[in-house]
Amino acid sequence: MVVATAPSQANAASSQRAGPRTAAPQTGFAPWKNPDLSPMVRFEGITKRFDDFVAVNNVTIDIYEKEFFALLGPSGCGKSTLLRMLAGFERPTEGRIIVAGQDITDMPPYERPVNMMFQSYALFPHMTVERNIGFGLKQEGMSKDKIEERVDEAMGMLELRQFAKRKPNQLSGGQQQRVALARAIAKKPRLVLLDEPLGALDKKLRQQAQFELMRIQETTGTTFIIVTHDQEEAMTVASRIAVMEKGLLQQVATPGDIYENPKTRYIAGFIGDVNVFEGTVSKVSEGCIEIDAADGYKFKTKSSESVTVGQKVGLALRPEKIRIGREKPNSDVNVIPGKVEDIGYLGSISHYHVRTAAGERITALRANAAHTVEQSITWEDAVWLDWPVDAGVVLTG
Amino acid sequence: MRARISDLKRWYVIGAPFLWLLVFFLIPFFIVFKLSLSDVATAIPPYTPTFSWSKGISAFISQLDFENYTFLFSDPLYINSYLSSLKIAFFSTILTLLVAYPMAYGMARAPKSWQPTLMMLVILPFWTSFLIRIYAWIAILKPEGFLSLFLIKLGLISEPLQIMNTTTAVYIGIVYSYLPFMILPLYASLEKINPSLLEAAQDLGSQPWRAFWQVTFPLSMPGVFAGCLLVFIPAVGEFVIPDLLGGSDTLMIGKTLWTEFFNNRDWPLASAVAVLLLLVLIIPIVLFQRQQEMEREAGR
Numbered sequence: 296m297v298v299a300t301a302p303s304q305a306n307a308a309s310s311q312r313a314g315p316r317t318a319a320p321q322t323g324f325a326p327w328k329n330p331d332l333s334p335m336v337r338f339e340g341i342t343k344r345f346d347d348f349v350a351v352n353n354v355t356i357d358i359y360e361k362e363f364f365a366l367l368g369p370s371g372c373g374k375s376t377l378l379r380m381l382a383g384f385e386r387p388t389e390g391r392i393i394v395a396g397q398d399i400t401d402m403p404p405y406e407r408p409v410n411m412m413f414q415s416y417a418l419f420p421h422m423t424v425e426r427n428i429g430f431g432l433k434q435e436g437m438s439k440d441k442i443e444e445r446v447d448e449a450m451g452m453l454e455l456r457q458f459a460k461r462k463p464n465q466l467s468g469g470q471q472q473r474v475a476l477a478r479a480i481a482k483k484p485r486l487v488l489l490d491e492p493l494g495a496l497d498k499k500l501r502q503q504a505q506f507e508l509m510r511i512q513e514t515t516g517t518t519f520i521i522v523t524h525d526q527e528e529a530m531t532v533a534s535r536i537a538v539m540e541k542g543l544l545q546q547v548a549t550p551g552d553i554y555e556n557p558k559t560r561y562i563a564g565f566i567g568d569v570n571v572f573e574g575t576v577s578k579v580s581e582g583c584i585e586i587d588a589a590d591g592y593k594f595k596t597k598s599s600e601s602v603t604v605g606q607k608v609g610l611a612l613r614p615e616k617i618r619i620g621r622e623k624p625n626s627d628v629n630v631i632p633g634k635v636e637d638i639g640y641l642g643s644i645s646h647y648h649v650r651t652a653a654g655e656r657i658t659a660l661r662a663n664a665a666h667t668v669e670q671s672i673t674w675e676d677a678v679w680l681d682w683p684v685d686a687g688v689v690l691t692g
Numbered sequence: 693m694r695a696r697i698s699d700l701k702r703w704y705v706i707g708a709p710f711l712w713l714l715v716f717f718l719i720p721f722f723i724v725f726k727l728s729l730s731d732v733a734t735a736i737p738p739y740t741p742t743f744s745w746s747k748g749i750s751a752f753i754s755q756l757d758f759e760n761y762t763f764l765f766s767d768p769l770y771i772n773s774y775l776s777s778l779k780i781a782f783f784s785t786i787l788t789l790l791v792a793y794p795m796a797y798g799m800a801r802a803p804k805s806w807q808p809t810l811m812m813l814v815i816l817p818f819w820t821s822f823l824i825r826i827y828a829w830i831a832i833l834k835p836e837g838f839l840s841l842f843l844i845k846l847g848l849i850s851e852p853l854q855i856m857n858t859t860t861a862v863y864i865g866i867v868y869s870y871l872p873f874m875i876l877p878l879y880a881s882l883e884k885i886n887p888s889l890l891e892a893a894q895d896l897g898s899q900p901w902r903a904f905w906q907v908t909f910p911l912s913m914p915g916v917f918a919g920c921l922l923v924f925i926p927a928v929g930e931f932v933i934p935d936l937l938g939g940s941d942t943l944m945i946g947k948t949l950w951t952e953f954f955n956n957r958d959w960p961l962a963s964a965v966a967v968l969l970l971l972v973l974i975i976p977i978v979l980f981q982r983q984q985e986m987e988r989e990a991g992r
């Protein structure tokens with residue numbers, strides 16, 4: 296039995312936000328489930344090698360129209376490389392890229408129906424905000440009046456009108472970020488690529504900008520592909536998330552799915568806080584898997600994962616799914632005794648860090664409204680942890 | 693005590709450049725200026741008046757006049773020399789820019805590990821004497837020189853080229869000699885350009901050639917400006933190149949000045965030529981200073 300420490304222990308408060316978004320504006324929006332739709336973007340067996348180094352390894356992804364698709368992964372996992380191949384700045388070593396049914400693998404960047412917002416914004420320092428935003432339209436040979444109209448529209452959408460005559464170095468970071476976005480959408484491309492678009496902003500501005508991105512994406516009805524290493528950001532904005540690690544695609548799913556049903560230990564640990572118990576499969580019955588944990592505990596969980604008896608697996612449990620109490624629950628599976636070692640009081644909720652007899656640390660979460668009715672739990676209390684059979688997720692990878 | 697030392701230090705820091713300017717620029721300039729107001733004389737030194745304490749300052753000043761300047765304007769030789777110098781400097785600056793830009797661009801685009809080496813190669817000629825390098829050009833350009841021999845061998849020409857002792861040779865000499873002064877500021881400004889700006893331009897639908905004119909070139913303007921002035925200013929007063937490579941029909945003010953000074957031994961007139969040359973160059977020099985100033989401001 297092992298407890299995986301989530302990467303974001305420190306900002307535990309934020310793990311609340313990292314949960315699946317509840318009032319998703321795209322409820323019922325799931326084109327990837329519709330077999331009649333053909334994807335807007337298709338990465339087909341894309342591999343990119345730099346000399347001997349494999350930056351992107353045989354990645355296949357379908358992205359549909361009007362999606363807000365996130366490429367998520369740690370630094371150096373190949374997210375930017377994948378995006379740059381779509382923009383045309385890098386050529387795939389193997390595989391094809393298809394946009395709207397057209398193979399664009401060999402198309403130069405200036406012919407692609409794609410616009411990109413750069414991480415460093417890449418605003419032209421010698422041009423005013425207005426001319427920066429109008430740059431793409433001018434390349435199309437659009438008339439002056441028409442350009443002015445479209446630029447004004449984009450500036451209006453991002454509240455940039457008062458800065459029209461300024462140069463980029465006379466703007467704040469947040470304003471520059473909006474100019475970069477305005478420039479990327481001014482041509483009304485069908486596909487907008489964003490490489491860590493909010494990486495340079497501070498946390499508060501960043502959350503504001505995330506909602507702005509979502510608003511723009513929805514009002515323009517454009518397909519957005521965003522690269523980020525911030526799981527919260529991906530969870531907030533995306534319709535679907537592709538998690539990458541070391542050039543490999545790990546899982547593509549909705550934020551809710553990724554949170555509830557992570558495929559591997561890596562993803563479980565990467566998104567939100569999680570406890571992972573290690574064990575071996577002892578029994579597989581219809582819809583249920585029983586696991587013998589290393590310390591003699593028995594777990595049972597509903598799962599459709601195909602495993603065989605004797606296989607080593609992990610069991611992932613989100614802290615909010617674990618009940619914590621002073622009384623021994625009358626069940627002999629999914630129960631672990633322990634001692635409260637640490638409590639993180641976070642206003643409406645508290646995190647309980649419990650040390651088991653075997654010395655593992657488990658995090659459980661409890662809403663504080665319960666305090667008044669239930670017995671309160673404090674430091675050094677002997678407690679019982681338990682969870683229902685549908686709470687755990689079996690990890691094979 | 694300590695305050696006085698730091699005071700002294702401050703005075704030194706402020707005073708040093710002024711002192712430098714005074715000793716190496718202002719005093720020589722006033723000597724030349726005074727000389728330009730004198731008259732030529734067969735004496736040692738070859739001008740009059742010379743200052744003597746016994747006659748006093750006012751008597752000395754009363755003998756100075758602007759005769760030399762009026763003479764400069766009355767003889768078209770001088771005006772033509774100035775105009776011809778400006779013309780040659782102007783066109784050789786443009787030629788130098790045309791040659792230097794692709795080189796600087798290539799340097800800025802070369803792999804980072806190569807750049808110091810390329811820079812070294814640009815500076816390398818400075819390790820040989822300027823005069824020797826110009827003499828080498830004589831060996832190349834003269835009718836029986838390397839260039840003609842080479843082209844005849846290739847069968848491209850049948851007669852030796854008549855380049856030596858023409859204005860063309862002067863252009864070649866100036867472009868060659870001042871090339872590093874153009875390349876270095878160009879390289880400095882091209883190298884600073886963020887490559888993602890070009891990606892952004894292409895991403896927005898600009899073909900590479902248009903992206904160059906719309907992004908790279910405007911952003912390299914500080915380098916173009918600095919390089920052009922660094923070539924133009926010394927080229928106007930250039931003496932060695934027209935003297936060694938140019939013919940008798942190549943009129944340049946530096947050569948005229950030399951002739952007045954050493955052949956005609958007319959120091960006052962030569963000084964007037966020099967003072968006027970400085971006045972001609974003051975506009976580009978001030979422009980250059982302002983541009984450097986702005987660069988420094990922008991760099992902050």
Ligand SMILES: Nc1ncnc2c1ncn2[C@@H]1O[C@H](COP(=O)(O)OP(=O)(O)OP(=O)(O)O)[C@@H](O)[C@H]1O
Pocket residue numbers: 345348350368369370371372373374375376377524
């Ligand atoms: N031009 C290149 N030449 C050689 N290696 C490269 C090149 N571009 C990227 N790489 C390597 O490919 C890997 C993936 O790079 P990439 O920029 O896609 O990472 P990333 O996922 O965007 O990371 P980050 O979050 O840090 O931006 C890195 O290890 C990087 O060193």
Ligand SMILES: [Mg+2]
Pocket residue numbers: 374375376491
């Ligand atoms: Mg990146």
